[in-house]
Amino acid sequence: MAKKNLLDPNANGFIEHDHNNDGIDRRGFLKCMAWAGTGALCVIEGGVLKSHALASQMGSEMKSHKMGELSFVQISDSHMGFNKPANPDVIATLQAAVDKINALPEKPEFILHTGDISHLSKPSEFDNVDQILKATNKEIFFVPGEHDVLNDEGVMFRERYGKNSKGQGWYSFDKNGVHFIGLVNVMNLKAGGLGTLGNEQLEWMEDDVKHLKSSTPIVVFAHIPLWSVYPQWGWGTDDSGQALSYLKKFGSVTVLNGHIHQTMQKVEGNITFHTAFSTAFPQPAPGQGEGPGPMKVPAEQLRSILGITDVNYVQGRHALAVVDSTLA
Amino acid sequence: MTKRKLLFGSFALTLPLALATVLIMHPTRAKSEAAASPTEVRVDNFTFGPATLTVPVNSTVTWINKDDLPHVIASDDGVFKSKALDTDDKYSYTFSKAGTYAYYCSIHPKMVGKIIVQ
Numbered sequence A: 001m002a003k004k005n006l007l008d009p010n011a012n013g014f015i016e017h018d019h020n021n022d023g024i025d026r027r028g029f030l031k032c033m034a035w036a037g038t039g040a041l042c043v044i045e046g047g048v049l050k051s052h053a054l055a056s057q058m059g060s061e062m063k064s065h066k067m068g069e070l071s072f073v074q075i076s077d078s079h080m081g082f083n084k085p086a087n088p089d090v091i092a093t094l095q096a097a098v099d100k101i102n103a104l105p106e107k108p109e110f111i112l113h114t115g116d117i118s119h120l121s122k123p124s125e126f127d128n129v130d131q132i133l134k135a136t137n138k139e140i141f142f143v144p145g146e147h148d149v150l151n152d153e154g155v156m157f158r159e160r161y162g163k164n165s166k167g168q169g170w171y172s173f174d175k176n177g178v179h180f181i182g183l184v185n186v187m188n189l190k191a192g193g194l195g196t197l198g199n200e201q202l203e204w205m206e207d208d209v210k211h212l213k214s215s216t217p218i219v220v221f222a223h224i225p226l227w228s229v230y231p232q233w234g235w236g237t238d239d240s241g242q243a244l245s246y247l248k249k250f251g252s253v254t255v256l257n258g259h260i261h262q263t264m265q266k267v268e269g270n271i272t273f274h275t276a277f278s279t280a281f282p283q284p285a286p287g288q289g290e291g292p293g294p295m296k297v298p299a300e301q302l303r304s305i306l307g308i309t310d311v312n313y314v315q316g317r318h319a320l321a322v323v324d325s326t327l328a
Numbered sequence B: 001m002t003k004r005k006l007l008f009g010s011f012a013l014t015l016p017l018a019l020a021t022v023l024i025m026h027p028t029r030a031k032s033e034a035a036a037s038p039t040e041v042r043v044d045n046f047t048f049g050p051a052t053l054t055v056p057v058n059s060t061v062t063w064i065n066k067d068d069l070p071h072v073i074a075s076d077d078g079v080f081k082s083k084a085l086d087t088d089d090k091y092s093y094t095f096s097k098a099g100t101y102a103y104y105c106s107i108h109p110k111m112v113g114k115i116i117v118q
């Protein structure tokens, strides 16, 4: 049973990653998660996934790297308002995520939130998240999850978080030579389908990157994965291939997503895909268990499968370093 | 499932005959099926149960969400759409015209179902 493997402190080994595998590396993922449960981290660097078993090792290795010109943090799926057994206190775990961010040795310049800020799109839920995240003192960039646009086609979300966005909430910006693209793939979903970007957004994106030099590092962030993680559970985006085709000329593309409440990595050509932990509750590994709902784990283990993602960019390096760390 | 469809499908026209036949063949089963609500769809573990429900014209169908996450009931062609249903929330719609109504969850579009009204 996956849940046992996931939390087995004796699980050991390296993270195996198959660059040619089109699907997901379930075995590697489980080991990564097991390590995370015992305080370890998973790192993508120069297009290669590396893992570091012990926190102390991690510390010295990371120090020996020149930490870069740009450091930022991704958080995801805070689901404010959720109160079921999988996590009866999502306020406390979001606060723990903020503490984690504030304690990072390399101070992040800003934060990306990849959606499902709220659980039921209620103003009070957004208010609570805003209040808690204020303690980071950071600029925060949001894209919506499906839980943030439940009853109004995203009107409230855009009023709060998308003042300068286009269309249904997409936008781009530049930081320290890195071009960031925030996409919306949780609206106008079609029966039987997956996440959707839609033609209007795709046209905007094609135009947005046209003028950029191919040496510009690109970071794309959106809620639902822009790669096919597990379509049976809706974990993918129907027209993501079209969007990624506009990024072929770039040497370094990093795609950051949420939605699946677990970390997962894949490298394909110039693109590194990564999904982040939730700060609220875990979900099962693809195809493990009955369905993609909240996964209940023993209370003392919860914070070892929630977390944040720290991203570092060093100029001249091929890929951005993506480091997941848990709230434990 | 086939039994149930047969029972309700022929309800209006041949009620006494259909009921009698079922009673003779499966007396206990017929009783328990009659007691269950024929117009409820349970939303459980990201699936609609039953995925296809057949009801007579003017039936009110009620969806109840048994998941820990919200769902939104929406017909494919916009005939009906619920607000977000949190755990144990219900949504009802009365079908006054015969036809086949395909629907899905608008935030989990892999979830699909069908109401056949006859």
Ligand SMILES: [Cu+2]
Pocket (backbone or CB within 6 Å): B070, B071, B072, B105, B106, B107, B108, B111
């Ligand atoms: Cu749903």
